[in-house]
Amino acid sequence: MTSPGYDQARVERRRREHERQAVVFGVLIAFLAVCGIFALAVYSGAISSPFNRPFxxxxxxxxxxxxxxxxxxxxxxxxxxxxxxxxxxxxxxxxxxxxxxxxxxxxxxxxxxxxxxxxxxxxxxxxxxxxxxxxxxxxxxxxxxxxxxxxxxxxxxxxxxxxxxxxxxxxxxxxxxxxxxxxxxxxxxxxxxxxxxxxxxxxxxxxxxxxxxxxxxxxx
Known part of the structure; x- marks a missing residue:
């Protein structure tokens, strides 16, 4: 029979894992959003690409x-x-x-x-x-x-x-x-x-x- 203390610890552990996953995915989504905005600005000519150097x-x-x-x-x-x-x-x-x-x-x-x-x-x-x-x-x-x-x-x-x-x-x-x-x-x-x-x-x-x-x- 599982003790109530063990169940509570497992719940807390899962909650912390979900929080970490939420933070990681949030950071990734924010990074991709910034990259997308930067790419759109370069494509539209609003800013110049740092790699756009003439030969x-x-x-x-x-x-x-x-x-x-x-x-x-x-x-x-x-x-x-x-x-x-x-x-x-x-x-x-x-x-x-x-x-x-x-x-x-x-x-x-x-x-x-x-x-x-x-x-x-x-x-x-x-x-x-x-x-x-x-x-x-x-x-x-x-x-x-x-x-x-x-x-x-x-x-x-x-x-x-x-x-x-x-x-x-x-x-x-x-x-x-x-x-x-x-x-x-x-x-x-x-x-x-x-x-x-x-x-x-x-x-x-x-x-x-x-x-x-x-x-x-x-x-x-």
């Missing part, structure tokens, strides 16, 4: 973020700086990637549009994204060239002339189709969002072509 090419430097220079005020153009005539934009095409032939490929497009390609070559750095580098005197020229691309980085450097360099990076974007380029001789250029007056920017050092790679050649 990088070995030997390609991670680029710094530079402030983009605002367009200057131009005498006789009160509504804003007008684009420079393509023929007056002197461009050096410099390959900053591990792939060969990119300078010539860009030359065939930009020269056909009338840009003055003054040199082609390589630079001793490798970039992920393409950049347009220019001095304070070449801001309008740089913006005119930048309008040929869906998106491109603008970097002010310490050169003193109006020439601009197009550094072609590993993940370059091809120029827009000519009918998609929003440039007109009577339509003022638009500042890049978040631009900074050029006088407030410390210019980067101009990158010169590498003599150890292909020597810079005058464009044909």
């Amino acid at each position: 990088t090419t070995v030997g390609v430097a991670e680029q710094e973020t530079y402030p983009a220079a605002c367009l200057p005020e131009v005498k006789g153009q009160p509504d804003g700086a007008l684009p420079t005539a393509y023929s007056d934009v002197q461009v050096r095409l410099l390959n900053a990637s591990t792939e060969s032939g990119l300078a010539s490929a860009h030359e065939s497009v930009l020269a056909d549009r009338g840009f003055s390609i003054v040199a082609k070559g390589n630079v001793p750095i490798k970039l992920q994204e393409s950049e347009i580098r220019f001095g304070r005197k070449g801001i309008v020229q740089a913006y005119t060239l930048a309008a040929q691309f869906p998106e491109i980085r603008l970097v002010l450097d310490d050169r003193v002339d109006r020439k601009v360099d197009l550094l072609i990076g590993e993940e370059f974007e091809a120029p827009l189709d000519v009918e998609e380029v929003e440039v007109a001789s009577d339509k003022p250029l638009l500042n890049v969002e978040g631009c900074v007056p050029a006088a407030e920017i410390e210019p980067e050092k101009r990158i010169e072509p590498s003599a150890t790679d292909d020597e810079v050649q005058p464009a044909k």
Whole structure:
């Protein structure tokens, strides 16, 4: 015959087991709920995934973020700086990637549009994204060239002339189709969002072509 004390102890033991099970299942359900909310937020784009990192090419430097220079005020153009005539934009095409032939490929497009390609070559750095580098005197020229691309980085450097360099990076974007380029001789250029007056920017050092790679050649 089972004693009342033994039955009571068994009941208490089962009650404690049920309580532990309830706590364990409660914690698991809460954890799964949090995971589900996080996954939904990542899927909807509300937050970015910590694992969503772009692939990088070995030997390609991670680029710094530079402030983009605002367009200057131009005498006789009160509504804003007008684009420079393509023929007056002197461009050096410099390959900053591990792939060969990119300078010539860009030359065939930009020269056909009338840009003055003054040199082609390589630079001793490798970039992920393409950049347009220019001095304070070449801001309008740089913006005119930048309008040929869906998106491109603008970097002010310490050169003193109006020439601009197009550094072609590993993940370059091809120029827009000519009918998609929003440039007109009577339509003022638009500042890049978040631009900074050029006088407030410390210019980067101009990158010169590498003599150890292909020597810079005058464009044909």
